[in-house]
Amino acid sequence: MQTIDCIRQRRSIRKFTKEPVSHETLEKIVEAASYSPSWKNTQVVRYIAIEDPSLRERIAKECTTGFVYNAGTLEAAPVIIAVTVIKGRCGYEKDGSFTTNRKDTWQMFDAGIASQTFCLAACELGLGTVIMGIFDESLSELLNIPEDRELVNLICLGYPAEEPSVPKRKTVEDLLTYK
Numbered sequence: 413m414q415t416i417d418c419i420r421q422r423r424s425i426r427k428f429t430k431e432p433v434s435h436e437t438l439e440k441i442v443e444a445a446s447y448s449p450s451w452k453n454t455q456v457v458r459y460i461a462i463e464d465p466s467l468r469e470r471i472a473k474e475c476t477t478g479f480v481y482n483a484g485t486l487e488a489a490p491v492i493i494a495v496t497v498i499k500g501r502c503g504y505e506k507d508g509s510f511t512t513n514r515k516d517t518w519q520m521f522d523a524g525i526a527s528q529t530f531c532l533a534a535c536e537l538g539l540g541t542v543i544m545g546i547f548d549e550s551l552s553e554l555l556n557i558p559e560d561r562e563l564v565n566l567i568c569l570g571y572p573a574e575e576p577s578v579p580k581r582k583t584v585e586d587l588l589t590y591k
């Protein structure tokens with residue numbers, strides 16, 4: 413698939429078939445995502461693949477109280493990817509000071525780039541994904557995320573069982589100005 417087609421054709425998928433995702437396929441996706449750009453090439457993004465059905469069920473039931481709409485998607489996905497970052501590196505100078513006044517928020521930026529690269533690579537391999545930003549804070553505890561890491565977002569991953577239409581996009585005129 414041409415990159416431009418992959419960018420256009422990727423949709424957020426919230427219904428999945430029961431077909432499992434092989435480790436070989438998942439590792440290909442993560443390898444592709446490793447080529448994402450990152451702050452001073454710090455590469456702070458780490459992925460946790462949650463396959464255990466009982467843990468996925470607990471996440472869907474216990475960690476979606478703020479937005480129950482996500483529960484069905486989390487239950488349906490054969491794999492939930494927890495996207496985490498190693499704290500204290502991205503946005504920092506070697507002496508521990510911040511490089512810019514955006515401080516350590518660059519780690520969110522890097523997690524976002526990596527997540528989109530992950531989703532595009534998955535799309536290329538015929539898989540569906542949806543990035544999730546809404547989940548209860550209790551999820552970090554449930555996943556035993558260590559102190560030096562931050563859980564940024566989830567990505568539900570699996571073979572698509574739906575073909576959603578394209579949500580309306582803004583026009584180039586809306587998006588682009590020249591000076």
Ligand SMILES: Cc1cc2nc3c(=O)[nH]c(=O)nc-3n(C[C@H](O)[C@H](O)[C@H](O)COP(=O)(O)O)c2cc1C
Nearest residue numbers: 422423424425426482485542543544545546547579
């Ligand atoms: C940072 C971020 C957080 C998101 N959180 C959720 C979420 O919690 N639940 C959900 O169903 N979709 C979530 N989405 C998916 C968006 O709703 C989706 O990308 C948007 O509607 C455009 O649809 P498309 O991805 O098919 O182009 C999120 C997307 C992003 C980038």
